Amino acid sequence: MSGILNDDIILVVQSKKVLLVGAGGIGCEVLKSLVQSGFKNIEIIDLDTIDVSNLNRQFLFRKEHVGKSKSEVAKQSISQHYPAVNITAHHRSIIDSEFDINWFKKFDLVINALDNIAARIHVNRMCLAAEIPLIESGTRGYEGQVEPIIKGQTKCYECEPKEKPRTFPSCTIRNTPSEPIHCIVWAKHLFKKITYYFNIYFSICSQLFGEEDQLGENDVSPDTEDPEATGGAANAALISNSGDGLLNRKSTREWAKECNYDPQKLFHKFFYEDIQYLLSLHDLWNKRKRPKPLKFEEIQDISEQSVTSSTDECLKDQKIWSLQQCAEIFCESIVKLREKFISVQDTEKFLIWDKDDKNAMDFVASCSNIRSHIFDILRKSRYDIKSMAGNIIPAIATANAMVASLVIFQAIYLVTKNQTSCRTVYLRRESNHKGEIITPERDLLPPKVTCLICSSSSNPQVTLIVDVRKMTLKQLEEEVLKKSLNLIEPEVTVSETSTVILTSEDEFSKEYLDRTLTEFSIKDGTLIHVNDFLQTCEFFIRITDRNIENKREEALFEIVRHTEIIVQNENENDKEKFNGSAEEKNNEDEDEDVLILIENGNDNLISGKRKMENDDFVPDKKLKSLI
C-alpha cells in the first residue's frame, strides 16, 4: 500500500493471512478495507445467501445476486476492483468440524463479522486454542464495537456474560398468553406444526414420526399438565378430550387427513376448539380474563371498534389489520404455504419459517393477531410483528463502515506486533460528555482469571444446579453442554471413577441417553470433566443437586459460572453494576470478582413438560451497555 503506511509495515501486512468470518454488513466493509490497506491473502466464510433486505448496506451485493452465496459474490465484486488480491471464499458454516484447530492455525489473524452469539463463541474458542489473535466486531443500529482478543493478554469473548434471548414458559405460550409476543411465539410454532401436517398428509413413506420429539417441543395445543390447572375439571377435560387429534400422534395424522388442510377447519380447530378446551381448565381463569373462542363464520358479525393505528403509518405494513383481514390472510397464507410445501416436499421435510418469506410472515402475523383478539391482547401491525418474530436488528451502512474501519486499525496494530496500541473501541449513537462518538478503552482489558474458557487456571469450573433424578444424559448433552455452554462435540467423564458417560463417537452412548444422571452415580458434589475435541476446550462441572419444586416458572437447571468468591445473594444492583461497568471505568479498580453470574437466570425451563419456547436467532445484546 504505497502512499500511506511506511515500507516496513506494508511488507508485514502483505505477508499476513487473514480469515474473515462473515460476509454480511460488517464483512463486506471489512473485506474492502482489508484489501485497501494492503492485505493480500484473505479467506472469507459465510453460510448465508443474499436477501433483498441486505442490499441497503451490503454494498458488494446487487439485486441480481439475491439467493446467491454471500462469500462468493463478495469475492467476485471485490476482485473486479482489486484483481491482484488472493481471496478464497467458503459457502459454509464456520461451526463445522472441517474447520479444526489446524485449519485455524494457518491464519495470522481472524476477524469476526458475525450476527449470532453461538458462532462468535465458537470462533473465540477456536482462536484461543489455536493461539491466533481475533478481532471481534458487531453493530446494532447506530452503535457498534470492536474488540481485539489476544490469548493471555486481553479478555476473551466469553469473559463477560452474554445476555440470553428472552424465553417464555411453555404454559404461557400454550395456555395463558398475556402479551403480543406470546401469541407471536405461538404462531411461529403453529407454522412448524402446520407444515408438519402437510408433511404427514403428502408423504407416502412417513418416517416422519421419528420427528415426533421435535414436534412435541414446540407444541401449540393446550398444555394439559399445567400445574395451575389441577383438580377435577382438568382431569375431566382431559378424559373428554382424549379423542383430540392434537394430543396423540396417531390421531393427529387421522385428523390432518380428515380436514384436508382446509383453512377454515384449521381455524376452527385452533381458534375455537382448543380455546373451548382451555376454558374447561377452570383453575387457569380464576384470576385471568377468560379467552373468547372464535368461530370462522362469526367473524363477519364482529363489529370492531375503530382499529387502533400506530402513530407512524407511512408504510402499508404499519397498518393494523381488522379481524376480517386477519382471517382472510390466514386462509390465503395456508393455501399458499400448502402449495409451496407440495413443490418442495421431495427435498425438504419441513418448511423453515423465514421472516422474509411473504406467506410465512403473513401466516404468523394473522395467526398471532387472531389469537391476540381471543385473549384480549393488543393487536400489532405486520411491521411490528416482523420485528418481534424475526428478532430484527436495525442495520445501516454507515455504522458498519465505521466499525469495519476500526477493525482494520486493530488488525494493523496486531499484525505489526504493536499490541500496546490495540484497544476495544465503541461506536456510540450520540457523543458522550467529552464529545466522543468513537471511544477507545484507555487500556487493553486484561483477561478475567475466572473465565471458564480463557482462564490460565488448571481446572476452570462451573456449577450445574439440577435435579439429578430428573435430568437425562440427553438433556445434559443437548440443553446444558450444547445449547447453554456452546460445545460442539462434548465428551463427558465422571472424574471420581474416570467413567466416560458421553462421547462424540456416534454409537457409544446412544442407548444410555435416556437414563437420568442418578443412573450414572452422579449426585450432589460430583465433579464431571467435559472435553470438546473440536474446540480443544475443557473444564469441570460441579453438580449441585436440588429438588425441583413443581412451580410454574421453575427452571430445570441453572449454570453458575464461578468467581473467586461466591456470593449467595445475588441482587439486581450487583448485576447492573457488572453489566454497566466494563466500558469506561476500567482504569478504576472495581471489585467485580465478588459477583456471581447465573447464566440462565430463573426462566430457562427445560423439562418433560416445561419446555421453553426459545427463539432461533440470538442477537448480541452486549451493545446495550453503550446506551
Add this chain to the structure above:
Amino acid sequence: MNSVEQNNITEEEAELYDRQIRLWGANVQKALRNLKILVIGLKGVAAEISKNLILSGVKSITMMDPEKVVEGDINSQYFFYPEDVGQNRAQASLKAAQILNPNVVVRADMSSPLDKSISYYSNFDVICVTNQSPEVIICLNDICKLYKIKFFNGDSFGMFGYIFEDLNETEHVNPQEQVSFQTALNHKWTPNTSIKKRKYEDPSYLIFKILIDFYVIHDRKPSRNTYEHDSLTLTKLRKAILNKFNVEEDILPMEYLSNVYGEFGPTCSIIGAMIAQQVVKSLSDDFVSPHNLYFFNHLRCQLTGITVSGELISQKKEIIINSENVVELEV
C-alpha cells in the same frame, strides 16, 4: 397517481430499506427520497459519502471532479477499477456508484467547482466538499450560507481525518454554532489545564491546523512521494502552531505527524460514513447537533466532536469566484 401516493414509500422500497427504516423511521426515509446531493472531489472520502448515501436511497447524487484518476487513487477509492487510471475521476466513479442502487439518479460532472455559477449550487439540498483547498472550502461554504444549503466538508490526511458541518438552518441548531469554515479555522483551542488529564488530551485540532496550513503553503496534501520535504514542513508547522497556541511540546508528540501522508482507505471510510450519517440524521425532526467540527485521532481510534462558536455579527462580505461571479451576502 396523486401526489400522496407518489410520496408514500412503495412496498418494494419498504423491503429494500427495511433495516434502516426500522432505525430512522419512514418519515426520514421519505425525506431521503427527495434529497438532492452534490459531492465534490472524488477521492476516497467522497466515494464513501456517495456510496453510503446512494445505498440509503436519496433522490440524486451529482459527483463533481475535474481531475484524473492516478495510480494511487485506486487503493482508497472503491469506485475505481484498475483500467480507470487516466480517466476523469467523476466519470470513472459513475459505473460502480450507480450499480449500488438503481433507484438513485447518479450523475458525473467533470467541471471544477469554481467554473460553476453561484446559482448552480441552489439546485442541491446538501453539498459535501472534499479534497479541496481551504480557499475553495470557504467559498463553497459561503455559497451554501447564501442559499441555506446544508454544508459538509471533510477530508483524510493519511490516517488522520476531520469533518466540518454547517447546517445553515435554524430548526435544529443553535445559530451561534452555525459558523463557517473560516471561523472554525480561527477557533481559540486550549488544552485541558489539569495536569492529570494531560495524558488523555486530544491534540487533533492542532493537527488539523497544521495540515490546513500545509495545504495553504503547498496547495496540496502531504504525500509519501515527497516525504523528506513534507516532513520538514510539517515539523516547522508543528513548532509554529505550538507557539501560536502557547502549548507545550508533549501535547502534540511528533508521532502524530508520521501517518498523515496520502490516503488511507479505512480513514476515508470513517470520515465518509460519518458525513453520510450526519446527512441522514439531520433529516429527522428530533435531530440536535451538539458539534460542528469532528476529528478522527488515528493513534487512539477516537472520533471526537468539538463546538466552534462565533459571534453573530452582521457584516458585508464579498465572495469572488473566477472573478466573473460576484455576490454580496449578509452573514
